[in-house]
Amino acid sequence: MSFADLGLSDELLRAVSEAGYSEPTPIQAQAIPPVLMMKDLIGIAQTGTGKTASFVLPMIDIxxxxxxxxRMPRSLILEPTRELAAQVAENFEKYGKYHKLTMALLIGGVNMGDQVAALEKGVDVLIATPGRLMDLFGRGKILLTGCSLLVIDEADRMLDMGFIPDIEEICTKLPAQRQTLLFSATMPAPIKKLADKFLSNPKQIEVSRPASTNLAIDQSLVETSSRGKRETLRDLLRGEEVSTAIIFSNRKTTVRELAQSLGRHGFKAGQIHGDMEQPERLRELDRFKGGEINILVASDVAARGLDIKGVSHVFNFDVPWHxxxxxxxxxRTGRGGATGTAITLVTPEDAEAIEAIEKxxxxxxxxxGKPAGAADEAPPEATEPRREKRERGGRRERKAEVPAPREAKREDRDRRPRRDDRRRDPIDDEPDDGWNGPVPGFLSVSLG
Structure with missing residues (x-):
């Protein structure tokens, strides 16, 4: 099957071809025709399956x-984080190059005045995070009564981050007669309830079993100890054929310390976590994409939404809490039909968490087993100069290996903000008048 078989316009087919794609992925092949027929849709698909294009392409033609x-956007796409929203905007820029559609990106970290100016001119597509959308709606800067197409993307992530009440409120402000598309990697009960309430006779598409992982990813567990995790990781990085890797940790403090430690050992490593300002995060991503660094240490703020081609390895330095x-x-690896490797470092204390993942x-x-040369009984930085250990504070670093419940809660805010904070962009710690980096040219608004 080709994209031409799906009923897309010639202009869109030309843009898709120029982007280097000739055949649709399974979810694109199944989702695009019913969306073009104006049907409601539930799409259950794992990450990396081409889900974004499955709604962006038909939306452009519609x-x-x-x-x-x-002030009355014709369509609305809700994303849980600004990184995801920006990537959807890039997709519209890439595929909509031969259409004269206007778009606006409504996310935290961008000057609100510019966003209001864009809305005043009128937009065909509004891509927004729930927090900023509710903020501007409350100020009377936006009307949703003209919105005939709604996309709720990463619905299970919205649930994790406490956004479901906001989404329900947003849905009540849209016309009852509209087309609604809902995408999620899993379908827990609250998401099913949301779909039952706001979708009308939807067509359901499932391209992989809920909560399954990509079969193109070689997954394994490597046994280690809490004190030996860093050395085990370094041995894996040296022993594996790593071209680019993302290393995940549960806590922002560990992300910072681990990135610095890898740098001291000669690895080209960067970091991304929720305490960084948006321009800093974008700079690190650009360095990673550009090859200046080939290792990115990340907290779960980056676990969803990073769409970087060619990531050969994912390492879980910590077994995830959820x-x-x-x-x-x-x-984050094995995307777009490529193969990948995912390695998780496990200690005896992680047995219950691994059991939950496998279930x-x-x-x-x-x-x-442990990689050759790993010495788990040695302190984490035993091979480093003593001076560096004093500068870092060895006692504090060792203590950081075991997360205290209160600190763990603080770090978990990257993904699950308190109910009182849910109207804010969950990874927005900077003021609203900050800048989040370059907006794609296709989305730029002339104020002249």
């Missing part, structure tokens, strides 16, 4: 007919 009005996060972490995915993860 919106090609019609005209936008001031089983769903394992699926999304390892999904969720329905697969037993292969065990393998």
């Amino acid at each position: 919106l090609a007919h019609g005209r936008s009005r001031a 089983p769903d996060d394992y699926v999304h972490r390892v999904g 969720l995915t329905g697969n037993k993860i292969a065990r393998r």
